[in-house]
Amino acid sequence: MYEERPSRLDGAVVWTRTMDPRGGPVHPVLPDGCMDLLWADGRLLVAGPDTHAYSPTGSPVTRYAGIRFAPGAAPGMLGVPAHELRDRRVDLADLWGGAETRRIAERIAEAADPVTGLEAVALRRAADAGAPDPLMGEVVRRLEAGGTVAGAADAVGLGARQLHRRSLDAFGYGPKTLARVLRLQRALALVLAGVPYAEAALAAGCADQAHLAREMRDLGGITLSAYEASANNETPQPSGSRTTA
Structure with missing residues (x-):
């Protein structure tokens, strides 16, 4: 099941998705110009901008939460140019360091739900980074x-x-x-x-x-x-x- 709603962060969308633990078809993700901050069964990731369809691989994940940023809105908050993340999925710790990422993971675990925790993180980081170009x-x-x-x-x-x-x-x-x-x-x-x-x-x-x-x-x-x-x-x-x- 997939659900989304507008974020309190201008131009962003927060979303959740629950997968069938028994597995099922894998659907490719098409390029959309956006970048996402993801929580995947407790793992924190960043999905960079795609230039071609992306097919999920690796260990099965049953529960996702994400915040999808409008084109151009994420690099300032993440502190990295978008081209460095092009066609990549990277651990948030690779960008913000292990200690900071662990603190964020703890705050998300204490939140009412992962998507609420992710949104709070994004709002704080965006306020510190200032408005996009x-x-x-x-x-x-x-x-x-x-x-x-x-x-x-x-x-x-x-x-x-x-x-x-x-x-x-x-x-x-x-x-x-x-x-x-x-x-x-x-x-x-x-x-x-x-x-x-x-x-x-x-x-x-x-x-x-x-x-x-x-x-x-x-x-x-x-x-x-x-x-x-x-x-x-x-x-x-x-x-x-x-x-x-």
């Missing part, structure tokens, strides 16, 4: 709305090289990759809402259905029909809920 926030808003990378660069007053460099730190990859990821997410949201593939492709900003199908294979590693079937056969959850082991 506002220019990168504007880039995200424009790309989410279907704008071009060139248009976003002009809007924030950055040259192509400056935008790319700051995007690596904020998102883990360049603005063109972020635009592709966000476009795919727009299309998939429409597909899951019942919009035909061809209409979803055009509405999301793809040239045609074939273009969307290629993007799905390149970024997601599966076909549109396979993704739709997988999503319909599982407890509803967004592609960004980064279960891992």
